[in-house]
Amino acid sequence: MYVSAPSVPFADAARVWARIGILSFGGPAAQIALMHRVLVDERKWVGEAQFLHALNFCMLLPGPEAQQLATYVGWLLHGVRGGLVAGLLFILPGMLVMLGLSVLYVTLGQVPAVEGLLFGLKAAVLVVVAEALERVGRRALGSGVARLLAVLAFAALFLFGVPFPVVVLAAGLIGYMAGRRGSTLFARAPGDAALDETPRRSSPFAILSLAVLWLAPLGLLWLLLPGSVYAEIARFFSWLAVITFGGAYAVLSYMTDVVVGSFGWMRPGEMMDALGLAETTPGPLILVTQFVGFVAAWREGGGSIGAGILGALLTTWVTFAPCFLWIFAGAPYVERLRGNRALASALAAITAAVVGVIANLGIWFGVHFLFARTVRLDAGPFDAALPDWASLDVAALALTALLGVIAWRWKVGIGWLLLIGIGLGLAVQAVL
Incomplete structure (x- = not known):
């Protein structure tokens, strides 16, 4: 109670x-x-x-x-x-800090000191993603079936190019059906929690207002500026806000595929820079989307800082407005959700698949950071970017390995690891 x-x-x-x-x-x-x-x-x-x-x-x-x-x-x-x-x-x-970093990035990104800073950040980010993979895997993969699901999710994403939402939905459906049949392969049935006798309620007007405030900009942009970068930002990041189960690491690989491969808003190296900058700011890691929106609008607007700021603010709005809606609409019914065996099983299956998603993200970042070139595997059902081993960046590999040893040997926190990475990156840039 x-x-x-x-x-x-x-x-x-x-x-x-x-x-x-x-x-x-x-x-x-x-x-x-x-x-x-x-x-x-x-x-x-x-x-x-x-x-x-x-x-x-x-x-x-x-x-x-x-x-x-x-x-x-x-x-x-x-x-x-x-x-x-x-x-x-x-x-x-975090939003204000990320906005300032975005402006500095597009105006000073080619300065050697900034390049060294970002070089160190990218190496640290690889280690952070590897740590996240190990941490989530230890918690989520408690059975052979869960481990198999993680492997299948990774293969679907990395080898066959299956869209991220399809992987998540398929995992959720598998877990839901297992839970409906009484199986505990993915999650034990949650205990019966006592219901609050006098739960706080949200005003229906507040919920409706939030829904309108979230969706109205989408409709206006599509009516007034159809096909513009702002309309695409509003549509894509609103969709992303609905499917970001498993945290920012889980959705980053999907977002990267779309904004780099489909829209062409970002380059592969810029996505690693974005994650590195997001790791250095307070607030949720999903603020990385704000950087993407800034660069997309800045680039489409011919290098206009004002256009970039508008893109960043729009991205932040459509990313976080739904978060308030979910809480205000769902919190009064939380006990019923927690007591649902099938739902608990579905979410546990999604968590297992997320381990494969994070592994795919780590491989993607590693390939684009450690190698100057990639080769495309496009034969039959396969669709994957593989490293060109002749283009290995030895300095990047050495720095990543050193930061990995520091992280695992001395258990330093993320903040210290990023600072060490920045310092070592600046030192490498000065030497090279």
Whole structure:
């Protein structure tokens, strides 16, 4: 049973959410740990069971779970206005930093010092992705069936070019059917949680307003600027916001295929730069989409910084508006969702497939960072980019290996690893 939310002055809550937003470096695990320490241990605004209950619900949703957790707790304390303030303050510091970095990137990207910085960031990002693969795999692959599903997901993406949403939907369907049949291959049946007798409810007007605010720009852009980069940004990133199960790492490979291969908005090296910059900012890692929107609009607008800023703000809006909608619409029914055996099994199967998705992302980044050229395997059902081994960048390989040893031997955090990577990258650039 939930305990009653304490009477927390709204202004005090806003200050705490601003503090959390500024300090939320290190990815979702570090961000969730920070919120737990501040909200549960220090402030005692929510209980342990409430916090974990909210986190479990957020893990079911597409989008960044840490930002949605902040929104959920804010909603629990002060309703819709509390959720809006908590979620927005979690995003705002990172959004402003990423916007500034995007401007610096397109204006100073060819400066040797900046190239060295990005070189070190790319090597560190490869190590971070490898760590994420190991961490998620250890948690998600508890059975031989789950491991097989991860391998099949990787093969479908890397070898056969199957679209990311198809892989996720197929995994979810397999898990759902298994759960419906009573199988525990993917997840044990969740325990029956006590329902809150007086749950907080969201205003239907607030939910409808959020839906309109999210979808109205899409309709207006398609009516007023059909075929423009802004219309494509609004459409694509709104779609991405609906399918981002498994976190930012899981969706990055799909996003990269589309924005690099289909739209031509980005170059392969720029996507690695984008992830490296996103790792250095507070807030959710999915803010990497803001960088993509900036560069896409900047490039299509003939190098206009104003066009890039508009693209970045539009991308951020359509990426995060649905996150608030999911919380305000679904939170009152969270207990029913958690008690559903088939749903729990479907989400566990998706999590297993996500391990294969992250592996595909790591291979993609590794191939494009460590090798100057790739060769296309396009024979029969196969569709994959393989490395040209003659183009191996020895310096990139050595730096990545060194950072990997540092990460695993001394267990340094993401922030320190990125700083070490930047320093070593600048040193390599100075030598070469």
